Amino acid sequence: MNGTIENRDSFLEKIAGKLNRTPGEAPELPIWAHKPQERVYNDYSEEQLTVMMKKACEPIHTSVYETTLDGLAKQLVQLIDKYGAGKIVATKDERFEAFGLSNVLDSYQVYTWNYKEGRKNIDKAAEATIGLSICDVMLAESATAGLFNDKDKARSVSLLPETSVVIVPKSCIVPRMTQAMQLIENKVEHGEEVSSYINFISGPSNSADIEMRLVVGVHGPIKVAYIIVSDV
């Protein structure tokens, strides 16, 4: 369904007039003379990126664990217990099963997001203490979890519970935002629809608005933990 556009013609004509342009005429997108971003960490191996990412977790108050695919279930259980178990919500993501986590989800009676249940999902996420998500792209430079949220991989899961646990498949670690943007831009070039909510999250919510003192945990999660899993 198409939306609407109001008041555009006169608005753009005024701008084009001031810029001495024919309104709406497409410019050539320049080949940028400066692209420093492409050189940052671009020769790092997966191992180097993992080391960097773990280091980047410190300043953003995020705990990080690393395990193998075999050890993942055990690691997740340990972490859930550490955070006091309680009510848990997870995104609907087939990778939970692929990673052998179905039993863990069952045994802790984890509520898996189901959009057909409507508002109930939000209530479940709001009362949960832990939210479980799986990362789509991890930016090593800033230890940022990129989540391509949709109706199943719901944004609420990494937003409403006090603790957000994000599983990070090692293969999705990239140097920085540059590679994630390239990934998105490639999709656009191939005519794919860009996700309606792409969330890059670096640690727990925080604020320094009161006398510049850092407070960790404002409206989003108060704690964030990553589990890196070697998935190949």
Added chain:
Amino acid sequence: MPMKVGNRPFFDGVDEAIHDSFMVNAVSSAQDGLRGRKLSATIGDKALGDWEEWRSAGEEIRAHTLNNLDYYLKQLSDHFAARGGHVFFAETAEEARDYIKKVCKEKNAKHVVKAKSMVTEEISLNEVLEEEGCEVLETDLAEFILQVDHDQPSHIVVPSVHKNRQQIRVAFRKLGYEGSDDPKELAGFARKTLRSKFLNADVGITGCNFAVADTGSICLVTNEGNANMVTSFPETQITVMGMERLVPTWKELDVVVSLLCRSSVGQRLTTYVTDITPKPNQDAVDSPKDYHLVIVDAGRSNALGTDFQSALHCIRCAACINVCPVYRHIGGHAYGSIYPGPIGAVLSPILGGYEEYGKLPYASSLCAACSEACPVKIPLHKLLIRHREKYVEGGGHPPVMERAAMKGFSIGASSPAIFRAGTKMAPIMLKPLVHNGSIPKGPGPMKPWTHGRDLPAPSKENFRDWFKKHKQQSATIRTKGTGESL
């Protein structure tokens, strides 16, 4: 003017501000903190490569986008609408307000939650919606504090920088807060108070850090999680963007987001960088069903095709504010505009005219620390001078203007030695104000703060050195009693 803060003339505001010692201290330490963080995340981060090249990349992207603004706005609106969103182009603040009011009315909205947005401050949106009977809640912690205390922003990144924790505790008492003045407890109170508001609001309103033209997406750069709340639970979402705040593609978004996060708060990335593209008919439960984008001119086009076009390259990082010696002494409110500091002194006259804001360009020592701090290389100090020239030249009241100009010039001249050095640093700019190689004398309206106060050390080595040397020199001159009284 909607963007106006307070009702006092600029120089009166200055007088009051510099005698508010808490404010002056708070502003200085915020400046120092933010500047230090910025330096370590920019020139101090060797992995980034050459920070100057990053700045050039930012400049290049912003210049190209602004030079072809009509095209990128067309592309943005086409894509936004193709995904089911509604776009409204507002030439004036009033048109923007009326449109948003209309949407809220149609939705029968009673509860509106807002994430921090300078442009909605600029167009005085809250007042209009409140008149319509909506409860409008600011949810950014700083903005929430200001709203509870009926106060105004004084910084574009940390709007409540002038308030201390005791004042905040007292303000929160109005909402039943009984806790201490511990920032964590205060923030916890805001979390508790706002949580159910987020989940039950009818309309969510945000600003826009950057829009991406080639997909019709909106990028929000935040830390507290409130913007994510505002864009997830209300059925209707409205994004209000200044018309210049966009980039061609996601690749350029990478550069400007990196520049913004590092220059504003010294983070590699802020906690949330959230990219939203409309999809109203999707089944997602935690997503708006109706999405509106309001693109605001409100005076910005005055700068297009003029010497001031580069002011629209601004990405609102506040790095220029955080190095400004004048801002350090007078704080944000004295500017009388929601946009303070060097960028405010450049932007406010463009948006609001010389009559209201013509004196602001004199709130500068012309030390050029702002231009050097700017991550997209806006030549702020040159633009300030250009404003001064135009202010003096134009408006049909040359004598009055001239007088104001001379008065204002004492800002750059807390001592003759500093002033002479300043003129050497920026000779071209002083052309209209220097007569026979000297500046006419006169008691400056800024005298209270220039008199007997030390200027702070700005960020750049060369200026620091320069300043150290000249401060000593000027002190010597003052003690010897040979300095001219300005």
